[in-house]
Amino acid sequence: MLNDIEIIEEPDDSLKESYVRDVFFVAINCGKLLLESGAETYRIEDTMMRISNTYGISNPQVFVTPTVIIFSMNEHSLTQTVRIDERANDLGMVDVINNLSRDIARGLPIKSAIRKIEKIHDALVFPFWLMVLSGGMTAFMFLLLFDGSVADLPAAAFGGALGVFIMESILRFTRVKFFTEFFASFFIAVTSFLYVQYGPGLNMDLIIIAAVMPLVPGVLITNAIREMIRGHLLAGVMKGTEAMLTAFAIGAGVALIFMLI
Incomplete structure (x- = not known):
């Protein structure tokens, strides 16, 4: 008390x-x-x-x-x-x-x-290094959840940390969010491709999926649905649109690599 x-x-x-x-x-x-x-x-x-x-x-x-x-x-x-x-x-x-x-x-x-x-x-916000480390740990755990190979764990962890690093670094210079997710997912896909092509990686798809999970707007999607249920239609539509554009940016960054290779 x-x-x-x-x-x-x-x-x-x-x-x-x-x-x-x-x-x-x-x-x-x-x-x-x-x-x-x-x-x-x-x-x-x-x-x-x-x-x-x-x-x-x-x-x-x-x-x-x-x-x-x-x-x-x-x-x-x-x-x-x-x-x-x-x-x-x-x-x-x-x-x-x-x-x-x-x-x-x-x-x-x-x-x-x-x-x-x-x-x-x-009060201080979470330090930058902790956010990057958390991104790597999240991707690491998601690869295990998706029953990925042990050989792919380092790439997933590095990709998750790299994605958060790029996103948070860009946000310090510009608030145009959707470009940050695009470039973050693009470099995650590049890293995953190189790791599978020239390293011990086995499943590029699972590495990418696990590594982009820290970027996925899960909280935003959940809040958009809750807003709609509670009758706050304006907020629900706005948050749903933002989540959709964020997901599109993530998908576009990954799709560009698949188009190039």
Whole structure:
């Protein structure tokens, strides 16, 4: 249990404006972090509404798309639109914000919530080397899952790590995602071809399939389906289209190698 939890009381009139702005700050930053981390739009709207209601703000209005948050506290003349340009799949961050939301529901004071938000903002993202290593390990495990040959394991692991390395490196210079997946899958296919053609590799297809798995937009596809089921048709269609284009880019990069050979 948190040591600084206390019962939330209605603030004095002299502190009312400051208090409302603090609640607005916490709610909209929680929503922003969730959207940047790939959370579903209905989860974001529900979290922001719950935070506002817990702190005594009535009639808040939230509208979220995969790229924009519009948040209003109508009775206090507060409205803000936040555009999200960079998004990723960070389920760890989603879990952190969910836990913060639960702490708020249990009575976390507004000032403590602000301090937690600031700490989350200052937290380090996963280091680059860890993401590359995770890509290699993921491809390694998928090749075992597909009952691949032991001789193909090094190529699958190297290809998975190479794909993540290329994708994350390009994203540091440009946010045009679909080119990153295209070039990553292209070089994965090149590596797999060379390993089978001039090395001990046995099954080029399985190596490529395992190595591109870290690039596959699995979370995006799942979220698109969940959005559609929950009735958020705009978000569902947008995420489904993004997943389709990402899958097309991956397939095009691999197909180009098969065309050349």
